[in-house]
Structures are given as structure tokens and as C-alpha cells.
Amino acid sequence: MTALVILISSAVLLLVITLWKRKSPSKLREIPAFTRLYRTLGLSVEDGTRLHVSLGHGSLLDASGGSALAGLAMLRIIAERTSVGDKPAVASAGDPTLGLLAQDTLQAGYQATGLADLYIPTMGRITGLTPFGYAAGAMYISKNEDVSANIMVGHFSSEAALLAEASDRENVTIIGASDDLTGQAVLFASTQDALIGEELFAAGAYLNDGASHTASLTVQDILRWLVIAALLGGAFAKLAGII
Amino acid sequence: MRVLTAVIAIAAGVLIAGGYFFPALTDVQTLLLNWAIILAGFATLVGIFNLIAVHTGKIRRGEKGSVYSALLFIALVATLFFGMILRPDHSTMKIVMNGIIIPTEAALMGMLTISLLYAAIRLLRRRADMMGIIFLVTAALLMLGSATLPFGNIPLIGTLLSPWVTQILALGGARGILIGVALGTLTAGLRVLFGADRPYGGT
Numbered sequence: 001m002t003a004l005v006i007l008i009s010s011a012v013l014l015l016v017i018t019l020w021k022r023k024s025p026s027k028l029r030e031i032p033a034f035t036r037l038y039r040t041l042g043l044s045v046e047d048g049t050r051l052h053v054s055l056g057h058g059s060l061l062d063a064s065g066g067s068a069l070a071g072l073a074m075l076r077i078i079a080e081r082t083s084v085g086d087k088p089a090v091a092s093a094g095d096p097t098l099g100l101l102a103q104d105t106l107q108a109g110y111q112a113t114g115l116a117d118l119y120i121p122t123m124g125r126i127t128g129l130t131p132f133g134y135a136a137g138a139m140y141i142s143k144n145e146d147v148s149a150n151i152m153v154g155h156f157s158s159e160a161a162l163l164a165e166a167s168d169r170e171n172v173t174i175i176g177a178s179d180d181l182t183g184q185a186v187l188f189a190s191t192q193d194a195l196i197g198e199e200l201f202a203a204g205a206y207l208n209d210g211a212s213h214t215a216s217l218t219v220q221d222i223l224r225w226l227v228i229a230a231l232l233g234g235a236f237a238k239l240a241g242i243i
Numbered sequence: 244m245r246v247l248t249a250v251i252a253i254a255a256g257v258l259i260a261g262g263y264f265f266p267a268l269t270d271v272q273t274l275l276l277n278w279a280i281i282l283a284g285f286a287t288l289v290g291i292f293n294l295i296a297v298h299t300g301k302i303r304r305g306e307k308g309s310v311y312s313a314l315l316f317i318a319l320v321a322t323l324f325f326g327m328i329l330r331p332d333h334s335t336m337k338i339v340m341n342g343i344i345i346p347t348e349a350a351l352m353g354m355l356t357i358s359l360l361y362a363a364i365r366l367l368r369r370r371a372d373m374m375g376i377i378f379l380v381t382a383a384l385l386m387l388g389s390a391t392l393p394f395g396n397i398p399l400i401g402t403l404l405s406p407w408v409t410q411i412l413a414l415g416g417a418r419g420i421l422i423g424v425a426l427g428t429l430t431a432g433l434r435v436l437f438g439a440d441r442p443y444g445g446t
Contacts, residue, residue, distance in 0.1 A: 066428025
């Protein structure tokens, strides 16, 4: 019952705040990874290089689905912004359903900019079905396809180091985000800019993809304060012998 | 068509979410999840065709590294062909699994050790700030604390510092990060349920 209340409250909050944010957009704190990503999007179009969006091997049928959805949301923005470039962005996935959705998302991005004819189905790829198999296939893209930036957003574990190192060798800019703790530690050590924790879900808001994304951040902040209050309240109640 | 896609996706999402809270919807939830599993199976097949399309394209255009693409294509077709005839339990197919796939993955895991060491060495060049130093010092101390040494644990580091860092500092931090990720997942899911994000193609 508590979970249902949280879900409904979050949904109502998200709706109300989305409507509010449409009228008064908010100012966001600076996150270096997003500043670099914003610059990279423009640069790749200008210098005719490709962006590689690595979506990881998260499945939509398990707990890693959230990071997969965040990766797809970012892919959509990237597809729209880079569709006018000489070399289209490439997306790689380590899960078949995610790979299909990546193709669909890329296509939708091209349709939105009126360039549906430029969409090529092989821009969305499934490079392997195991974490290391996926990494091996995705490493190949960074090395051989004139990639200027590798944006790793999704479910990655320790295999992220292989992908990051392969990109680093080719002087490819790396921006990394994972929902997995091991993946986050590895990306922190091996990329210029890593997104930690919930920053993974903030891409849409930082890349100006609409009020619902900014509203999501506000809802997350409200829920986070509630969790903090509950934790502190629980600790106090335990100390006082109430529970 | 796009509206219909969105309606189907949102309705399926609401019914599956509802199945966790209302017993009356459990059967519908199970049915939809079973359909999703079947579709995921088909997606694997589509993924294989996608892989073939990408690599045959590379071979046709004679791109850099197309030899590897040819090798992948031959191996894929041969494994698929013999797997269908002999079945996955056949000894030959087990040799393919145990003699090629598992050693290759193990080799990649071995390479990972070197990659991580390399990343640690280069960390301070990339991040010459307080967080980088703390990260590196903590990793070094924990490694020292958990290393198997002939004289046993290093006093203080192995017995006191390492357990304190892993059980209190790291555990607290990890829980904080996971709570943040969970909240992010919740709002990302809600955006999809509202149709604000449509990863299934609508514009």
C-alpha cells in the first residue's frame, strides 16, 4: 500500500510540476559532463565526425530498465541534434530489445527533424549478448568508425573499463554514466567526466528536452528530502526507544 | 498510428504496474509479461539479422577491419547451422562453447585487469583534484587491506581501516547512490507511462 501511495504521489507531483515548469523554467547547477556533452554535440556536426552512444547491456525486463530508458532518452536528443551532420550517430546495445528500441529511437529522431530519408537501420546495433561480448563489439566501433565522442549511458559494470580504454587510445572524448556501482567506480577512474548516481537521469533536463525532464529532477529532489527525513526520523525514533 | 502505439504502450505499462498492487490484475500482468518475454526472444533473432546486416555491409564496402567482419559472419552462420542440426547439448557444440566462447570472455576479463590498472595510473592525470586523490588512496589502502600476505593482515589497515571503510563509509555511500538511482528510475518510468518519453518511436 505504501508503494502505491508513493507511486501515485510521485505521478501527481510530476504532472503538476511539469505544468508549472512549462511556465517558469528553472536554473540547473552546472555538471561538467553535460557541459562537455553539449559542446561535443556541436563539434561532431561541425568537424564531420561521429558520436557513439553506448547503451550498455541493461534489459528492459529487469531492474536495469531505468538506466536503459535514460540512455534511450539521451539517444533521442543526440539523434535529433546530430541528424544534420555528415556522419550519423551510432548506437550500440548489449540487449536485443534495447537494440530494437535504439533503432526505433534513432528513426524517430530523424523523423522529428524531417530527415527520415537519411536514417540507416544499421546505425542502431546489437554488438553482443554478454557484457564482455558487448564491450568487444562496441570497442570496434570507437576504433574504426571515425568516432569523436563515446557517450556511455546505461547499465555497465567492470567491462566499461575496456570500452573506455579503447576510446581513450583513439583520443575519443568519453562521457560515462551507469546505474551499477562497480560501473560507476570504473567510469569515474577511466573517463574525463563521469556522471554519478542519479545524474544519469538528468540528461534530458540539461539538454533542454522539455519541462517533464526538469520536473523529474524536482520530483527526485522532493522524494530525496522525504527519504532523508524518514531516515533521520527513524534513527531518532530508535534512539528515543519509540520503535 | 503513433497515437495507437502510445496508447498500447501506456496501457500495457499501467496494467503491469497495477498488477503489483491489485490482485485482480495479476493474470493480465502475467500474460503481458509472458508476451514481453516471447517478444524479447524474437528480438534476439532480429538482433542477429542486424549484426549480419552491419558486418556484410562492411565486407561489401571493403571497410577497414572487414576481415574480422568476414570471420564473424562465417563463425555466426556455422554456429547457427550446426547448433540447429546437432542441438546445443551435443558434444561438438559444447566444445565451441567451452573452447572458444568461455576462453575469449576469460581473456577479456584478464585484459580488464590491465585496463583497470592503466586507468588507476592515469587517474591523477585526468583528475588532479581532491576526489581523484581520495579515490586512488582509498583503492590502494583497501587493496593492501585485503591482499593475502605471508605474514597475515597488515596491522591497522587490514584489521581496522579496511573493514571501517567498506562497512561504514562505502556502504553508506553506496546506499545513497542506489537510492538516487532508484528515484531516477521511478521518474524515468513515470515519464514513459505518461507518454512524455516514447522510446518506442513516436515523435
